[in-house]
Amino acid sequence: MRxxxxxxxxxxxxxxxxxxxxxxxxxxxGFRDALDVDRMIAAARRRTxxxxxxxxxxxxxxxxxxxSINAEARLTPLGATIQRARIVSALAIRLRGxxxxxxxxxxxxxxxxxxxxxxxxxxxATTTLHRLLAADPRIRxxxxxxxxxxxxxxxxxxxxxxxxxxxxxxxxxxxGILAPDxxxxxxxxxxAPEEDVLLLDLAFMSQAPEAAxxxxxxxxxxxxxxxxxxxxxxxxxxxxxxxxxxxxRWVLKTPHHMEYLDIILDVFADxxxxxxxxxxxxxxxxxxxMVAHGxxxxxxxxxxxxxxxxxxxxxxRMMERSMSVRRSADEGVFIDVSFYDxxxxxxxxxxxxxxxxxxxxxxxxxxAARIVAERSGEDGLGGHVYSPASFxxxxxxxxxxxxxxxxxxxxPDEAVT
Numbered sequence: 001m002r003x004x005x006x007x008x009x010x011x012x013x014x015x016x017x018x019x020x021x022x023x024x025x026x027x028x029x030g031f032r033d034a035l036d037v038d039r040m041i042a043a044a045r046r047r048t049x050x051x052x053x054x055x056x057x058x059x060x061x062x063x064x065x066x067x068s069i070n071a072e073a074r075l076t077p078l079g080a081t082i083q084r085a086r087i088v089s090a091l092a093i094r095l096r097g098x099x100x101x102x103x104x105x106x107x108x109x110x111x112x113x114x115x116x117x118x119x120x121x122x123x124x125a126t127t128t129l130h131r132l133l134a135a136d137p138r139i140r141x142x143x144x145x146x147x148x149x150x151x152x153x154x155x156x157x158x159x160x161x162x163x164x165x166x167x168x169x170x171x172x173x174x175x176g177i178l179a180p181d182x183x184x185x186x187x188x189x190x191x192a193p194e195e196d197v198l199l200l201d202l203a204f205m206s207q208a209p210e211a212a213x214x215x216x217x218x219x220x221x222x223x224x225x226x227x228x229x230x231x232x233x234x235x236x237x238x239x240x241x242x243x244x245x246x247x248x249r250w251v252l253k254t255p256h257h258m259e260y261l262d263i264i265l266d267v268f269a270d271x272x273x274x275x276x277x278x279x280x281x282x283x284x285x286x287x288x289x290m291v292a293h294g295x296x297x298x299x300x301x302x303x304x305x306x307x308x309x310x311x312x313x314x315x316x317r318m319m320e321r322s323m324s325v326r327r328s329a330d331e332g333v334f335i336d337v338s339f340y341d342x343x344x345x346x347x348x349x350x351x352x353x354x355x356x357x358x359x360x361x362x363x364x365x366x367x368a369a370r371i372v373a374e375r376s377g378e379d380g381l382g383g384h385v386y387s388p389a390s391f392x393x394x395x396x397x398x399x400x401x402x403x404x405x406x407x408x409x410x411x412p413d414e415a416v417t
Contacts, residue, residue: 023077
């Protein structure tokens with residue numbers, strides 16, 4: 001299967017087309033399906049039977065996000081339905097989390113141990129590295145079902161999260177139906193290691209919305225804010241997950257972290273940051289293609305040129321901010337990983353990473369990583385087709401934006417590698 005490059009005409013199963021057609025007719029007759037913060041909060045309270053969010057600092061980012069979605073995202077009726085459900089779910093998680101912490105205040109005293117934090121740019125083999133490290137039974141990773149529902153549901157017994165697992169299975173199947181090309185670009189499974197950006201999204205302060213939706217005003221607002229509190233909330237969620245299933249050390253992963261390495265070094269007591277590097281001429285258009293396929297789930301108005309301009313600027317910001325932090329931080333905290341070395345010799349590169357992180361690379365870890373390496377593929381389940389030109393980009397522009405970054409980390413030109 002080769003992915004489509006007709007980004008302006010997203011794939012639509014018949015049932016989805018019919019749903020959207022009915023929804024548009026309802027809009028013409030005056031039905032309003034715009035997102036409403038007060039109604040979503042009320043829905044979360046009804047769902048959980050709880051009312052106390054604790055500190056409600058998260059309401060400001062939520063309100064900015066919802067205003068941006070309503071004004072700019074141009075959601076289909078199904079897109080609006082999915083986004084409403086996503087936000088209500090996040091609010092319900094916050095309510096359940098607050099209740100759990102009141103019942104078990106000792107959770108906040110938990111020590112999740114050393115954190116291996118993968119913070120490379122998108123499409124630089126971060127998923128491959130994440131799964132290689134997570135294969136080690138001594139390294140605790142977030143599973144997709146945990147990220148979607150990190151707090152136990154009211155009717156679940158400790159150690160038996162079957163309902164949350166069933167929900168994650170349904171979500172994975174739904175994405176496969178709604179956007180098969182997205183699944184081909186980015187491998188997904190309900191029980192596979194998943195990005196912690198979705199835990200940051202519980203604070204409504206993450207790159208997730210701008211990757212999935214056209215929300216430029218939210219993006220500008222987000223870049224001007226202090227992210228300390230959302231990283232502190234991420235740590236709280238990790239402690240809740242650690243309380244449910246402890247681990248000696250954790251592996252986290254999301255490119256979002258590159259913007260906020262200074263905050264990460266302040267919030268996490270024992271962290272090792274692993275940065276993966278690849279020629280941006282390959283990684284940038286690959287990621288833009290992934291964004292375009294993802295946005296097509298929620299909107300009929302996908303502008304690949306706007307996506308290219310937005311994410312080229314954003315990725316440049318990520319490169320510059322991460323380099324700035326590293327110039328003044330303890331370099332012993334960081335490990336650099338070449339995409340090319342990891343793909344050509346995953347076990348050898350993994351052995352080097354373990355050594356730099358001070359972790360024994362046991363025979364059990366080698367055997368587990370070998371199994372993952374044999375079935376791993378950064379470009380997902382199918383033939384991912386993309387071109388810089390589709391996104392209004394060219395190699396010269398990408399090189400100019402990433403020149404300092406490539407020089408800093410001696411990244412080769414993939415065209416001649």
